[in-house]
Amino acid sequence: MWQFGETMPHVPVARPAQTQVIREQPPSGRRTSKPVWYAPAAVIGDVAGAAVPVYLAFAPAGSTHAAAYATVAAAAWLLVRGARDRYCEPSLGERDNTGPALQDWLVLVGLLAVVRAATGEESPFLVALAALVPCAPTSAVVHTLIHRHLVARRRDGRAVRRALVIGEANAVDGLASHLAKRTDHELVVVGVCPIGDEDPHALAPVATRLGRQAPQRPSADSAPVLEAARRLDVDVVLIVPGPHMTGTRLRRLSWALHGEELPLVVVPGLTEVAGRRVGILSVAGLTILSVAPPLRRGLATLVKSVTDRLGAVLLIALLAPVFVAVALAVRLDSPGPVVHRQTRIGRGGQPFTMAKFRTMVADAERLRHQLTGTNEQDGRMFKIRRDPRITRVGRVLRRCSLDELPQLFNVVRGHMSLVGPRPPLPDEVAGYDEVERRRLAVKPGLTGLWQVSGRSDLSWDETVALDLRYVDNWSPSGDVVVLVRTVRAVVVGAGAY
Template sequence: MRRSPADGWYVPVAVGADAAGMALPAAVALSVIGTAHPVHQAMAVTLIWLLVGLAARRYAPSAWDEGAPAGPVVRDWLVLLGVLAVLRTVSGLGDPAATELAALCPSLAVTVLCRKAIHRRILTVRRRAEGLRRVLVLGEAGAVDAVVGQLAERTDHGYVVVGACVLGDGDVLSGVPVPARLPGDSPTAPDEDAAPVADAAELLGADLVFVTAGRHMCGDRLRRLSWALHDRGRRLMVLPGIVEVARRRVRIASAAGLTLLDVSPPTRRGLPTLLKAATDRSGSLVLLVVLAPLFAVLALAVRLTSPGPVIYRQTRVGRNGAPFPMWKFRTMVVDADRMKGDLAAANEHDGHMFKLRRDPRVTSAGRFLRRYSLDELPQLANVLLGHMSLVGPRPPLPEEVARYDRVEMRRLSVKPGLTGLWQVSGRSDLSWHETVSLDLRYVDNWSWGWDMAVMARTVRAVLDGRGAY
């Protein structure tokens, strides 16, 4: 089998970054606190750190498909501390001093930053359609089209479909080559499936085979296919059919020879929600106090550039469909709501939202406020009062919600946010389908760490101003 580009430079660079990120800061910190043989100790700690990473499969190419979250690295770091404590106790050196443990903290920060830098580089390479693993999809025609479409929507993964082997009848509409077709009925011998699939993978230079779930792919057929493909040196991955489920929510279990995917429910209660609520209230309070001078300047700009109130109050729909008053700095003329009906035919958005790039109702100061999302700052008061969260889906209007279907209504399962995936991914430049997909991905998979990452990305998105109008 061809060597994947991910095994070419991602893995060596990641190992080197982890080694340097642990060894150099640890050696300096241990020297500063006066530990004996700091270089030797730093080298030993680095070796253990790399072994912990190998045991946690942190260097597997598939690990990069989930991004570079800090949580797994922190867990590995805690494992490292435990291993060091056990080794010191067994060797008779006693428990490590608090200063020695604290000396490893800079290494944790450096490692997280290095891994995020590597991941950004990986994304850049993937956007150029480089460093991708070539995939042959095996399944029914509709399932093949669904997989091709799902992978084509995004560039943050490491796969490209180069062909398909179709089970049963049906036309593949996605345009990928179909070098082989397999019968719908399960064959009596493994080679009846494996030989055409292996030949197709060889012809197209595929690195691995994706097998989709379907009525023609029973468990026994999949088992025999895996035997034959593995014997021929081909990797096989099974797509169970679930989409937009974060890896941390999936656990593999087994019972009576059956392989089970245990998908945990979205987080709706417990410590993570308490932490989110505490972050919302404390963060909004701090920001309201710190930004008070900016509020005064923006209010003066709104007042001087157009007649009318400084703050615009609008009813929005919150969690579980509860309406609430949302506040913004006014960016339009006073009678903007009455003019909306006259502009409906000019709507540039393909969904339930109303958006115009050059909306004639927007004031001169309003264009500046909207470009840098400064008009949204009064919503910090909504966050403080519990109407909204710092991170969440965009708060919709009641008339938008009235046109929601059952899937879109799921956006209201959590509090709307001051910022969110929509705001950091293109805002009004996104289609309605993309907007809903991003919001549902957040609703089902949010975590406190993800919230922190979105808030960090918000700063760059606001300065860029793309999609804000």
């Protein structure tokens, strides 16, 4: 477990473009409320996304029950969403909604299937199912717009919570800087309370101090903390556990904070762990944080393997004309083979031959050694924004990611997955440290978090961080989200060179 204040190589907490953005402290006063229109907008979007398509699906056929079907669909969708707390104030706008919307849609289909069977409804099943499809994407779009609006407000110091951080000096520094480098969350550190005499270098001022040893009287801890909390008008107190913040000391401090109706948040220092993997256990009176291991086997992984191969076969069949057109363009543009084959490293460090449409001149590998000094990446990868080896057709193929299409055959053969980390070269892997080698715990992917988050515009550390996030937190719904985001990334083409 990594603690704030320690060094964790090659796993940054934010992108370099963001690390220079330090959110200013908001003025005093309660700032926890979000705009009141968030919930009504989400409800209206869900009602429209369910009712309108259902009505339009049945009304043209002359069905007398079109309005009733639309009403039932909208009511059922609101029931499912409301039961899963999608409209509650704490969760609105906190994240995009693609994954939750897909999960809720599956529940909706199951619920309406039960209602259909119970009532003996005889409307065309496929028509009804097709009419429900827009529910999830409409909801995802509305909630994504709300999320973006909320992030914009938080950059201006609104809809945030003022936080006081308590812990060892180095831990306080780590947590305060971590939070200050990002503007997409609700916490703003307005004061720190170091334990001991060491001075932290945090951006926020020292509000008070606590002694290293737990005092005999609990009020010796609680009094200065409460006074600082009142003076700074904080909304939440964050405590980073350490050798001098024992369980008993933490418990007594929590009594005082809760007496003032101030929430207490204990920060264990774990990073990039999905919430679904974290649980709270109570054993012999002890509160224990449980972190489940990543999914590596079982039904979910079997479904992923089958889905990968079936999906790849289907895409190859559907995109056959594109394969032919691209192959012809590559052949006519420059001399050399149509398909470029290259050794890459797969799961567990096993090498395999990856195929892609050739986008460079035939002797690109030989010319690479002459361009070593022009590498624009800061790590293992070799990338040049205006690489002279790339052909005219190659630039277009890279811009549209069409050069990656032959990798579908690698997916069919089991070397790769539709979604996964970027497949590395052998010379890249040769320089990996222990942290970076964890990228090889799963199959590389045709697309992944790297591809939908900026691709070649990302630094090496960012690439590793994204890949490790995927490796540690993989889930089937996460793959669906990445595939949906891939479409947008291909259209925009950011970082593709």
